[in-house]
Amino acid sequence: MTVRARRTRIALVAATAAALSMALAAPALAAPAHAPASTTARHQRQQATYDAMRAAVRDGVPGVTAAARDGRITWRAAVGTGDLRTGAPRSAADKYRVGSITKTFVATVLLQLEAERRLSLDDSVERWLPGLVRGNGHDGSRITVRQLLNHTSGIYDYTSDEDFGRTYFLRDGFLKHRYDTQTPAGLVAVAMRHRPDFAPGTDWGYSNTNYVLAGLVVEKVTGRPYGAEVRDRIIEPLRLTATSVPGTRVTLPAPSSRAYGKLAEKPTGPTYDVTELNPSLAHAAGEMISDSADLGRFYRALLGGRLLPPEQLKEMKTTVKADEFPGARYGLGLVDRELSCGVHVWGHGGGIHGSISEAVTTADGRHSLAFNFNGDWAGDSQAVIEAEFCGGS
Numbered sequence: 484m485t486v487r488a489r490r491t492r493i494a495l496v497a498a499t500a501a502a503l504s505m506a507l508a509a510p511a512l513a514a515p516a517h518a519p520a521s522t523t524a525r526h527q528r529q530q531a532t533y534d535a536m537r538a539a540v541r542d543g544v545p546g547v548t549a550a551a552r553d554g555r556i557t558w559r560a561a562v563g564t565g566d567l568r569t570g571a572p573r574s575a576a577d578k579y580r581v582g583s584i585t586k587t588f589v590a591t592v593l594l595q596l597e598a599e600r601r602l603s604l605d606d607s608v609e610r611w612l613p614g615l616v617r618g619n620g621h622d623g624s625r626i627t628v629r630q631l632l633n634h635t636s637g638i639y640d641y642t643s644d645e646d647f648g649r650t651y652f653l654r655d656g657f658l659k660h661r662y663d664t665q666t667p668a669g670l671v672a673v674a675m676r677h678r679p680d681f682a683p684g685t686d687w688g689y690s691n692t693n694y695v696l697a698g699l700v701v702e703k704v705t706g707r708p709y710g711a712e713v714r715d716r717i718i719e720p721l722r723l724t725a726t727s728v729p730g731t732r733v734t735l736p737a738p739s740s741r742a743y744g745k746l747a748e749k750p751t752g753p754t755y756d757v758t759e760l761n762p763s764l765a766h767a768a769g770e771m772i773s774d775s776a777d778l779g780r781f782y783r784a785l786l787g788g789r790l791l792p793p794e795q796l797k798e799m800k801t802t803v804k805a806d807e808f809p810g811a812r813y814g815l816g817l818v819d820r821e822l823s824c825g826v827h828v829w830g831h832g833g834g835i836h837g838s839i840s841e842a843v844t845t846a847d848g849r850h851s852l853a854f855n856f857n858g859d860w861a862g863d864s865q866a867v868i869e870a871e872f873c874g875g876s
Contacts, residue, residue, distance in 0.1 A: 525553050529560075531874025535867040536562045536854070543750075543861030545743055546573030549854035550775035551871055552783070559775065565740030565857065567754070578725050578739045578774045579855045580762065581840045582833025585771040586694050590632050590816025591785060592701055592712045594795040602704050604629040604798065604815075608636075608696060611703045615668065616696065618675045626683045628700060631693040632815040633803055639677040640690035641670050651764055654746035654755065657836070664731050665763040667695045687805050687813065691768035694816075698767025709767050721784055725774035733759045735772065742837025743858045750860035757837040769835055778842035778853035782830050785817075787848030800829070824873035828852075834859060843868060 529551070536547040546563030559575035596602050608616050608631065609623035616623030621638060630636040641647060650656040651663075674692040681688065698709040705712055710728030718726050727736070735742075735758060744757040762770035773781075784790055791799065802812035802819050811820040820828050820843065830843030837857060841864050844851035852871045856862045 525556055528553075528871055528874045529558055531870035532852070532867060533560055533562070535863075535870040535874075536560065538866065539563075539856060539862035539864075542863065544856040544858045546740060546857050547854060547862070547867075548573050548575055548577045548579070548740075548775055548857075549852065549867070550575065550779055551850075551852045552779055553850045563857075567741065567743065567756075571740075573740050573857065574738050576738050576774065576776075577855065577857075578736055578772055579840065579857065580735070580742065580769075580833075580835045580838045581771050581773050581778065581842075581855075582765070582769040582835040582838060583691075583694075584773070584778065584831045584833040584840055584842055585765070585767060585769045586697075586816040586833075587785070587831045588713050588717055588771060588781070588816075589694055589697050589701065589709060589767045590799065591790055592709065592716055593628065593632065593697060594791050594799055594815065595716055596701070596704055597798075598792050598795050602628065602700070604632070608700070611700045612696065615671055615699070616675070620678050621675055628697070629815070630683055631697045631700075633687075633813055634689050634693055634805075635684050635687055635803060636690065636693055637679040637681040637683050637686065637688065638690050638692045638696070639674040639680060640688075641673040641692050641695070644673050644677065647673050652746070652836075653748075657746050657757070657760075658755075661757070661760045662733055663764070664761055665766070667699055667766045670695050670764070670766060671699075687803055687807075689805075689807060689813075691765070694768035695766045701767075713771075717781065717790065721777075721780055721789075723773065723777040723781060725772075725777045726781070727772050729762050729770060729772055731761050731763050733761050740857050744837045745860045746836075754858075760836055762835070765835060769833055775842075775853040775855065778840075779844070779851040782842055782844040782853075783848040783851050785848075786829055786844050786846060820868075822869055822873050824869075826872045828868065828872060832864065839864060841868060843872075845872075 539547050540563040546565050548561040550559045561573040561575040563573050565571050565573040605627050607624050608626045626636045701709040741756050742758045743754050746755050799815045799817050802814045805813040811818050828843035832841045837859050839856040842853035
């Protein structure tokens with residue numbers, strides 16, 4: 484589930500695509516590694532995925548980069564344009580902003596802390612963040628950490644605030660404020676100006692505020708920034724060399740492509756380079772940077788039981804109905820999605836200015852896919868996932 488699918492303002496993605504005149508870059512489909520002769524169906528899926536990526540570019544996405552692994556077979560591909568000014572193609576090695584995929588990293592850290600008996604998922608938010616979730620009907624003493632992680636808290640999503648949206652997601656505001664630094668407490672305060680969406684535990688509603696708070700809980704429990712815990716517990720042990728928690732760094736590390744957005748409510752009008760921005764406006768809800776290979780490695784390790792004990796992984800995979808996402812259920816920072824061919828994939832999606840990303844894997848961690856669109860107004864990410872897991876069947 485991407486932030487785009489949530490229709491949050493972070494990605495500013497409209498439902499219809501705008502035409503973008505460009506030529507497809509030369510194919511960058513990598514040859515499979517260690518491919519035995521019996522992999523015809525896998526090759527068909529690879530071709531189907533590549534065709535879906537090309538379709539996204541025809542639909543208006545500047546470029547797409549992806550990586551997949553099925554057993555011992557790995558491949559990377561990139562199509563389209565990485566820089567509209569120079570015409571440089573996208574690279575299969577591109578790093579990019581992953582948006583709400585950050586949420587799975589944060590949830591994993593909290594579940595590790597639970598396994599270490601340093602907190603309980605049934606602790607109240609008030610216990611760890613006294614006085615922060617209060618006002619206009621919000622009451623942190625009635626909300627648990629678990630409810631933050633599975634979006635059943637009812638806490639208002641700060642990205643839905645109209646003033647915040649005009650300031651950081653629409654053209655005039657973004658161009659003036661793209662380098663502003665936000666504090667997590669300030670983001671929560673925006674949410675507290677509104678009534679809750681529902682009473683805790685009575686419904687489901689995606690809210691980025693939940694994960695800003697989750698990041699703050701990590702910091703309160705450990706005494707360290709949440710990004711340091713993500714680095715020491717996940718990034719370094721898995722050797723995710725392309726993955727980082729940027730904090731207030733406004734640039735993308737090389738290699739990377741440019742990111743583009745319309746900075747408008749509709750997918751028409753000029754296209755803007757939105758690559759540089761201060762990601763503190765997303766904090767633990769969506770600030771991280773990675774690449775497709777790293778994301779695949781992370782989700783394979785997570786679903787394969789390398790990051791969490793069985794009890795905590797079971798908790799993470801305990802899902803609730805998510806009405807906004809047909810065919811999907813939401814766990815603790817992890818989404819279970821049933822595809823048209825009956826295959827279930829687990830993962831998360833994310834959107835932030837100029838960037839739409841998806842990372843999913845089968846329940847056994849054997850087959851994974853991660854990819855990124857460097858435009859936030861067009862393209863069918865679900866079609867790419869369907870192609871990879873169902874295209875050869």
